[in-house]
Amino acid sequence: MAGIAIDTLSQCRYVTDITSTVDNLHWIPKSQDLSPALLRLLDIAASIRAAYDGTTPYRKIELLKQPITELSQLKGDLATSKLAKDAPLFGSITNKWLQIIQDSRKTLEEEAANSPEIPNVYLAGNALLPNDAKERFKGRQDIFREIENISLSAQPPVFLLYGRRRAGKTSALNYLPRKVGSNLIPLFVDVQNIASFTSYENIVNSLVEQITSSAFTARNLILPHANADAINQDPFAGLQQWMSLVEKKISNKRFLLCLDEFERFEEVIESTNSRTLLNFLRHVMQHRPQWILLFSGSHRLNELQPYWSDCLIGTRTLHLTYLNKSEAQELIQQPVTNFRDIYGADAVEEIVYLTNGQPYLIQLICSCIIDHLNREIRQSQIFRKATRQDVRDVVSTVFEQGEGYFVEFWQYLSERERIILRTLAQQGTVDAPDQLIINKLVQAEIIRQNNGNLEFQVPLIRSYIETLVEFRI
Ligand SMILES: Nc1ncnc2c1ncn2[C@@H]1O[C@H](COP(=O)(O)OP(=O)(O)OP(=O)(O)O)[C@@H](O)[C@H]1O
Ligand SMILES: [Mg+2]
Numbered sequence: 001m002a003g004i005a006i007d008t009l010s011q012c013r014y015v016t017d018i019t020s021t022v023d024n025l026h027w028i029p030k031s032q033d034l035s036p037a038l039l040r041l042l043d044i045a046a047s048i049r050a051a052y053d054g055t056t057p058y059r060k061i062e063l064l065k066q067p068i069t070e071l072s073q074l075k076g077d078l079a080t081s082k083l084a085k086d087a088p089l090f091g092s093i094t095n096k097w098l099q100i101i102q103d104s105r106k107t108l109e110e111e112a113a114n115s116p117e118i119p120n121v122y123l124a125g126n127a128l129l130p131n132d133a134k135e136r137f138k139g140r141q142d143i144f145r146e147i148e149n150i151s152l153s154a155q156p157p158v159f160l161l162y163g164r165r166r167a168g169k170t171s172a173l174n175y176l177p178r179k180v181g182s183n184l185i186p187l188f189v190d191v192q193n194i195a196s197f198t199s200y201e202n203i204v205n206s207l208v209e210q211i212t213s214s215a216f217t218a219r220n221l222i223l224p225h226a227n228a229d230a231i232n233q234d235p236f237a238g239l240q241q242w243m244s245l246v247e248k249k250i251s252n253k254r255f256l257l258c259l260d261e262f263e264r265f266e267e268v269i270e271s272t273n274s275r276t277l278l279n280f281l282r283h284v285m286q287h288r289p290q291w292i293l294l295f296s297g298s299h300r301l302n303e304l305q306p307y308w309s310d311c312l313i314g315t316r317t318l319h320l321t322y323l324n325k326s327e328a329q330e331l332i333q334q335p336v337t338n339f340r341d342i343y344g345a346d347a348v349e350e351i352v353y354l355t356n357g358q359p360y361l362i363q364l365i366c367s368c369i370i371d372h373l374n375r376e377i378r379q380s381q382i383f384r385k386a387t388r389q390d391v392r393d394v395v396s397t398v399f400e401q402g403e404g405y406f407v408e409f410w411q412y413l414s415e416r417e418r419i420i421l422r423t424l425a426q427q428g429t430v431d432a433p434d435q436l437i438i439n440k441l442v443q444a445e446i447i448r449q450n451n452g453n454l455e456f457q458v459p460l461i462r463s464y465i466e467t468l469v470e471f472r473i
Contacts, residue, residue, distance in 0.1 A: 002034055009041055010093050015104045018097060019049040037078065037086035041093065044070050048101065057112040058119030064105050066131060071098045116377050118342055120370045121335050124363035124402070127170035130178055136335050138359070139327035140172050143318050144179040150316060151184050151256055151292050158285055160312060161258075161296040163320030164445055165412075166360035166405055169296045172320060173258045177218035185221065186256045188214040195264035198271045200235035208242060211257070224249055236280050247290050255291045257284075262295040266305055278311055285311075300443065321445060322357035322457075331362050342373065346388040354391065354460045361460055364402050368394040399464055406464050417441060424454055425465040 005025050012018045022045050028034070044067045051063035075094045077083045083090075112119065121136070128137050143161075150156050163169045176186040189210045197203045208226045215221040224245045231238030246255075259265075268277055284291050301312055323331065332348055333339065343351075347369070355361040369386050372394050377383055399406060413421070416437055423430045424447065438454070441447045446461065447454050456462040 001028060002038060005034075005038060005042070006089060006093075009038075009045075010096075012093075012097065012100065015048070015052065015100060018045055018100065019052055021045045022049045035086050035090075037074065037083050037090040037094075040070070040074050041090065041097070044074070044097070056117075056120055057108045057115070058121065061105060061108050061112060063132065064101060064108075068098070068101055068105070071101065116381060116383060117374045118340060118370050118377070118383075120367055120374075121339065122363040122367040122370070124360055124367050127174055128168075129174050133171075135337060136331070136363075137168075137171055137175050138331045139323045140168070140175075140320070141179075143172060143320065144176065146316075146318060147176070147256070147294070148180040148184060151180075151254055155289075156254075156292050157314055157316045158312065159292070159294040160301070160315040160317045161294055161320060162300060162317055163298060165298050165408060166358070167298075167320045167322075168359050169298070169320055170260055173260055173294075173296060176256070176258070180256075182219070182253075184254050184256055185215060185250070186218055186258055187211045188218075188258050188260065191259050191261045191264045195267040197268065200272070200276065201232060203268065203277070204231050204235040204239045207239065221250065236276065239280070240283075243284075243288065243291070247288070251290075253290075256294055257291055258294045258296060260296045263297045263299055263304065269305075269307070275307060278307065282311055322355075323359055323362070324357060325352060328352045328355070328357040328359075328362055331359065332366055335363075335366070342370070342385055344385045344387050347386040347391050350388045350391040354395075354458075354463075356458045358458055358460075360405065361398070361402070361458070365391065365394065365398050365460075368397045368401060372397075395460070395463060396467075398460070399467060406461075409461070410465075410468065421446070421465055422469055424456070425462050426469055430454060 005028055008021055008024060012021065021042075025042065025045075028042070047067040047070070048064070051060055051067060054060035054063045071094060074083075075091075075098065078087045078091050078094060123133055123136060130137070147159065150159075161169055161172070170190075173186070173188055176188075180186065187210075189207060193210065194203050194206050197206065205226075208231075212223045215223050224242070226242040227238060230241055265277060269275060281293065285293055295312065295315070301309065301315075304312075322328075329348055329352060332351055333341070333343060351362060351365055351369075355365060369390055372390060373383070373386060410418070414437075416434065417440070420430055420433055420437055420441065433454075438447070442449065445457055448457050
């Protein structure tokens with residue numbers, strides 16, 4: 001089996017040969033006792049493929065940085081005693097791949113330099129990952145400082161990181177290891193990956209796997225192996241045993257266990273019809289001072305099932321809200337360093353106004369503006385800066401491209417909330433509204449009171465609701 005894989009990898013002459021190995025060799029089980037160099041090359045092939053899926057030459061060049069670094073590291077390891085025994089088989093493949101990719105990158109760089117088009121550097125969609133998104137992540141310094149200071153205090157409380165959809169919760173957790181000192185080890189668990197499991201053994205194994213891989217990503221730490229038999233016999237006892245081993249190995253630091261989308265534990269609680277999982281979390285809070293829990297989600301305590309209050313009582317809430325004006329301006333004008341000056345001052349002002357600093361909407365609107373300007377550049381070969389009118393012109397495209405976000409926002413509301421928002425969008429005021437609903441909409445950061453008047457916090461949301469009214473939805 002390894003023989004076939006090695007033949008395929010060594011026959012690559014062009015980038016397309018490398019990227020097609022991902023499909024051609026997907027049947028090889030990675031758990032097999034394959035040589036580490038082979039495993040690393042298979043992974044590198046996958047990141048090369050992801051890079052060539054990039055939308056523009058600029059984006060491809062950016063995404064190629066990682067596999068090029070990994071190939072260079074592999075080349076280095078093959079030359080030293082680390083992987084010396086793999087060198088005869090894999091040395092020449094690695095060198096050849098490196099050459100192919102570097103040549104292709106040169107061609108992409110020429111393409112990018114010769115193109116008058118503006119590189120579309122904005123990332124609107126998935127959570128930002130530091131290795132890829134780099135300095136595109138803006139703001140949130142106050143949250144990082146608070147997490148760090150409180151986590152290292154004598155008796156840290158449990159954290160609740162609260163932010164509405166696409167406020168940047170997962171991105172903030174992804175950047176945490178770079179933003180807090182080395183005495184704190186952030187460990188990331190995506191509860192979404194656990195929600196569908198119905199057996200505690202699978203849940204615990206997934207927890208151990210996610211914690212282990214995130215300790216490595218965050219701090220290059222290799223955690224001890226968990227005892228599979230113990231987990232099989234009594235999953236949570238096995239997990240506790242493993243946590244003790246981890247504590248023993250790293251006794252002088254604290255772990256910040258970040259449970260992203262923690263609300264989805266409700267699915268486990270429902271499907272197992274038991275609160276064992278909550279009891280486990282409570283036990284960790286009370287008896288394991290080295291572990292600090294951070295629950296991240298888009299619901300406030302009063303919007304959750306009542307059984308959470310036991311677990312989350314006395315939590316320190318960290319509120320992830322809109323970016324402030326200067327952070328928003330930085331995201332617009334300097335998403336990456338040395339970004340070309342493509343906006344007129346009125347355009348920046350309009351984007352800040354329409355989005356009120358909502359980071360996803362800023363990235364989306366800016367990405368649509370670049371597409372809009374590039375279309376013009378392709379037609380006339382002339383570059384001009386974006387104006388307020390350009391920003392207004394792309395709003396309908398923003399609604400199309402961000403459909404998932406807007407539709408989800410609307411579906412999440414109750415019928416009575418929708419009526420109030422529709423009326424406010426159409427008439428600019430609402431007569432004798434139900435105060436409870438208003439409070440809820442204010443709490444959800446959709447509207448605010450301003451001198452006794454109600455207004456939308458994000459004018460783009462108001463425009464979206466206006467389009468719904470137009471189409472009588
Ligand atoms: N601090 C930030 N700086 C720049 N862009 C950001 C920031 N935070 C979020 N974004 C933008 O918002 C998008 C969504 O971010 P992310 O997935 O982290 O949000 P989330 O709150 O976890 O969303 P969800 O509630 O859907 O899980 C990103 O793709 C990015 O465009
Ligand atoms: Mg998220």
